[in-house]
Amino acid sequence: MDYLSELTAKGKNAKQAGRKLATLSTAVKNQALVSMADALEQEYRGILTANAIDVDNGRAKGLSESMLDRLALTENRIQAMAEGLRQIAQLPDPIGEVLSKERRPNGLEISKVRVPLGVIGIIFESRPNVTVDATGLCLKAGNAVLLRGGSEAIHSNIAIINVIAQAAYKAGIPVGAIQLIETTDRQAVNAMLKLKSYLDVIIPRGGAGLIKTVVENSTVPVIETGTGVCHTFVDESADLDMAQAIALNAKISRPGTCNTMETLLVHQGVAEQFLPAMLSLYQQAGVELRGCPETMRYHETVKLASDEDWATEYLDFILSVKVVGDLDEALDHIHRYSTLHSEAIITQDTNNAMRFQQEVDAAAVYVNASTRFTDGFEFGFGAEIGISTQKIHARGPMGLAELTSIKYLIAGNGQIR
Amino acid sequence: MDYLSELTAKGKNAKQAGRKLATLSTAVKNQALVSMADALEQEYRGILTANAIDVDNGRAKGLSESMLDRLALTENRIQAMAEGLRQIAQLPDPIGEVLSKERRPNGLEISKVRVPLGVIGIIFESRPNVTVDATGLCLKAGNAVLLRGGSEAIHSNIAIINVIAQAAYKAGIPVGAIQLIETTDRQAVNAMLKLKSYLDVIIPRGGAGLIKTVVENSTVPVIETGTGVCHTFVDESADLDMAQAIALNAKISRPGTCNTMETLLVHQGVAEQFLPAMLSLYQQAGVELRGCPETMRYHETVKLASDEDWATEYLDFILSVKVVGDLDEALDHIHRYSTLHSEAIITQDTNNAMRFQQEVDAAAVYVNASTRFTDGFEFGFGAEIGISTQKIHARGPMGLAELTSIKYLIAGNGQIR
Numbered sequence: 001m002d003y004l005s006e007l008t009a010k011g012k013n014a015k016q017a018g019r020k021l022a023t024l025s026t027a028v029k030n031q032a033l034v035s036m037a038d039a040l041e042q043e044y045r046g047i048l049t050a051n052a053i054d055v056d057n058g059r060a061k062g063l064s065e066s067m068l069d070r071l072a073l074t075e076n077r078i079q080a081m082a083e084g085l086r087q088i089a090q091l092p093d094p095i096g097e098v099l100s101k102e103r104r105p106n107g108l109e110i111s112k113v114r115v116p117l118g119v120i121g122i123i124f125e126s127r128p129n130v131t132v133d134a135t136g137l138c139l140k141a142g143n144a145v146l147l148r149g150g151s152e153a154i155h156s157n158i159a160i161i162n163v164i165a166q167a168a169y170k171a172g173i174p175v176g177a178i179q180l181i182e183t184t185d186r187q188a189v190n191a192m193l194k195l196k197s198y199l200d201v202i203i204p205r206g207g208a209g210l211i212k213t214v215v216e217n218s219t220v221p222v223i224e225t226g227t228g229v230c231h232t233f234v235d236e237s238a239d240l241d242m243a244q245a246i247a248l249n250a251k252i253s254r255p256g257t258c259n260t261m262e263t264l265l266v267h268q269g270v271a272e273q274f275l276p277a278m279l280s281l282y283q284q285a286g287v288e289l290r291g292c293p294e295t296m297r298y299h300e301t302v303k304l305a306s307d308e309d310w311a312t313e314y315l316d317f318i319l320s321v322k323v324v325g326d327l328d329e330a331l332d333h334i335h336r337y338s339t340l341h342s343e344a345i346i347t348q349d350t351n352n353a354m355r356f357q358q359e360v361d362a363a364a365v366y367v368n369a370s371t372r373f374t375d376g377f378e379f380g381f382g383a384e385i386g387i388s389t390q391k392i393h394a395r396g397p398m399g400l401a402e403l404t405s406i407k408y409l410i411a412g413n414g415q416i417r
Numbered sequence: 418m419d420y421l422s423e424l425t426a427k428g429k430n431a432k433q434a435g436r437k438l439a440t441l442s443t444a445v446k447n448q449a450l451v452s453m454a455d456a457l458e459q460e461y462r463g464i465l466t467a468n469a470i471d472v473d474n475g476r477a478k479g480l481s482e483s484m485l486d487r488l489a490l491t492e493n494r495i496q497a498m499a500e501g502l503r504q505i506a507q508l509p510d511p512i513g514e515v516l517s518k519e520r521r522p523n524g525l526e527i528s529k530v531r532v533p534l535g536v537i538g539i540i541f542e543s544r545p546n547v548t549v550d551a552t553g554l555c556l557k558a559g560n561a562v563l564l565r566g567g568s569e570a571i572h573s574n575i576a577i578i579n580v581i582a583q584a585a586y587k588a589g590i591p592v593g594a595i596q597l598i599e600t601t602d603r604q605a606v607n608a609m610l611k612l613k614s615y616l617d618v619i620i621p622r623g624g625a626g627l628i629k630t631v632v633e634n635s636t637v638p639v640i641e642t643g644t645g646v647c648h649t650f651v652d653e654s655a656d657l658d659m660a661q662a663i664a665l666n667a668k669i670s671r672p673g674t675c676n677t678m679e680t681l682l683v684h685q686g687v688a689e690q691f692l693p694a695m696l697s698l699y700q701q702a703g704v705e706l707r708g709c710p711e712t713m714r715y716h717e718t719v720k721l722a723s724d725e726d727w728a729t730e731y732l733d734f735i736l737s738v739k740v741v742g743d744l745d746e747a748l749d750h751i752h753r754y755s756t757l758h759s760e761a762i763i764t765q766d767t768n769n770a771m772r773f774q775q776e777v778d779a780a781a782v783y784v785n786a787s788t789r790f791t792d793g794f795e796f797g798f799g800a801e802i803g804i805s806t807q808k809i810h811a812r813g814p815m816g817l818a819e820l821t822s823i824k825y826l827i828a829g830n831g832q833i834r
Contacts, residue, residue: 413785
């Protein structure tokens with residue numbers, strides 16, 4: 001089957017399944033999630049066998065060790081996926097929630113209720129656990145899902161989808177609700193982006209290149225996720241011990257995540273007191289430092305940052321550091337280079353804290369805490385499908401509610417206009 | 418100035434203005450709206466003079482009388498625009514609203530607050546009143562606006578924007594908050610759709626062709642508005658007098674609007690009793706009728722509907738009519754041809770009413786009322802920038818809240834992860 005026929009057939013199936021899913025009871029959805037979890041654990045051997053093919057192919061193709069690690073599955077990792085599905089089953093069902101209800105002067109009763117989005121397309125890269133997470137969240141919110149994973153994980157993804165889709169269908173989920181694009185033809189991505197008759201939204205999960213391709217080519221509405229050039233600004237009034245702990249954590253606790261700090265801004269009034277020890281700590285932790293000329297004065301390992309550095313999401317043990325004259329200069333820098341993800345100020349000055357939170361345009365704006373908290377679980381959503389860096393529909397960590405739409409139900413008794 | 422320089426310069430100005438607008442007080446915004454209204458009334462002569470040029474040019478170009486009527490301004494119409502601005506000033510300011518606030522177990526306090534979208538691009542067609550309405554609504558919600566109107570109204574739009582922008586700036590609105598693309602070069606639309614660095618969202622207001630162009634070419638997120646192939650289904654149990662009144666109103670009260678019914682579906686069990694009188698009423702009202710073979714039996718003026726008819730938004734005194742076997746056939750027809758705008762069932766059967774509301778996927782789903790009520794004012798929003806027919810961000814009539822985003826403000830005391 002060529003990629004276009006596959007996409008059209010699966011798109012059509014998904015649309016039909018979505019229509020039925022919208023009216024499914026919470027009990028059926030939850031039972032399906034639990035059955036999917038059980039099936040993953042029972043059939044883990046088949047998944048590991050398929051995964052071994054991907055890992056072997058990846059090694060032969062020269063994938064890096066960190067890439068291979070992201071790709072590789074173990075019994076434990078499969079159990080963690082199953083556990084994730086069981087947790088989603090425990091979350092409240094967002095569908096059917098009445099968000100408002102009002103009787104108009106003409107007697108019309110207008111209710112605003114939460115409904116599924118319909119069919120969600122997910123385009124993602126190497127980690128096979130996304131296949132399970134994304135499917136579970138979309139399903140719980142009443143959506144059909146059409147997945148397109150990276151070619152390097154294709155055998156793993158096919159094996160996983162077969163297991164969870166079978167289990168779901170047996171538990172009463174309509175056939176077509178859970179599908180994976182199986183062709184690895186690269187043109188399939190572009191074709192998927194034009195599948196407007198069948199897809200209600202596309203969520204890309206992956207690197208900046210993938211997200212750019214999706215945003216630039218999709219005629220289906222997109223929820224942009226993930227890119228984070230996050231800043232931490234150490235204000236003149238900061239508690240410098242707190243600043244040190246936060247600035248270290250925000251960079252090194254998990255540098256590959258989008259909520260990691262990429263640029264440290266330091267008020268010139270505390271630079272001399274704060275930076276030498278801070279930069280030493282980074283150096284001891286293996287962080288490569290790139291800074292403005294002023295920063296270079298405080299540690300011999302700091303290389304001169306280029307203009308590109310300020311705009312770069314390193315996702316690595318690399319940090320750019322800049323000394324700024326005041327809060328306004330920090331705000332201007334952030335305004336210029338921020339990807340609107342997560343920004344933090346460390347300060348004891350209430351006015352500056354307030355100005356920072358008001359004036360910085362980002363999904364999450366922190367006072368005296370690490371940007372690493374921008375995460376669906378940390379925010380208490382119980383789940384996360386990604387972190388939106390756009391301003392429409394959803395912003396910041398996206399949980400179940402962000403995978404829904406609304407509709408207005410209007411009850412009348414003959415009203416005309 | 419070439420169109421690209423104009424767009425870039427105005428985009429940059431808008432972005433800068435948007436940053437300041439986000440922190441502006443409600444009082445300043447309201448005062449500006451009132452000043453803009455006053456200025457429109459004081460300077461109406463200049464606007465009428467500019468409008469006369471557009472009307473003369475339009476007549477010379479052979480625009481239809483209805484097009485010329487939409488284009489033409491009068492002192493009364495300008496007063497109505499001013500009144501609209503004063504009404505927007507009266508509406509509650511959505512910005513700053515705290516949507517939720519929660520203390521996490523680790524002590525982080527996470528607030529979700531309403532913020533402006535930033536810069537909104539509006540691409541619209543002939544009616545110059547959109548220039549004022551859209552500007553007023555965007556401004557009240559703290560957004561900068563970049564407008565692109567139709568070339569046939571260019572002199573009117575320039576005159577209007579000059580008057581209201583001057584008045585707004587004098588009242589403390591940052592320069593750049595209210596701008597119109599003045600070039601009539603058609604390529605400017607496509608360039609505007611790529612202005613991702615400066616625009617946060619684009620809202621097209623106009624016909625199906627404009628909306629298609631925007632959706633297919635924009636890299637800026639789009640909120641799709643307006644196309645409505647709306648259905649009314651007369652169920653077997655319907656109160657037929659009520660059905661007649663609603664079906665007549667939904668078609669003829671204002672056929673040019675998107676919430677007008679385009680297809681009437683009738684249960685076969687009541688077709689013989691209902692259709693002859695109904696079709697006569699339509700015929701007397703000047704409605705051209707296109708129907709299925711069964712419908713043709715009930716009135717001699719009914720022409721055979723083509724498959725295209727069922728998918729057409731006539732926006733005119735034309736109606737397609739189909740007799741269906743039961744509720745399921747009605748649901749299937751709607752599922753196939755609906756543009757997800759507004760759908761209605763006329764029934765006395767509670768189960769059928771419930772099934773219809775649950776299973777129909779549309780922004781507004783009516784029981785025993787006319788689809789014509791899908792409108793921001795009728796819904797009690799006090800305003801309307803358009804009717805979204807997509808499922809992300811906003812669905813149905815869009816008021817001030819739909820012109821906003823959110824951000825998370827997190828207060829900590831040194832939390833690290």
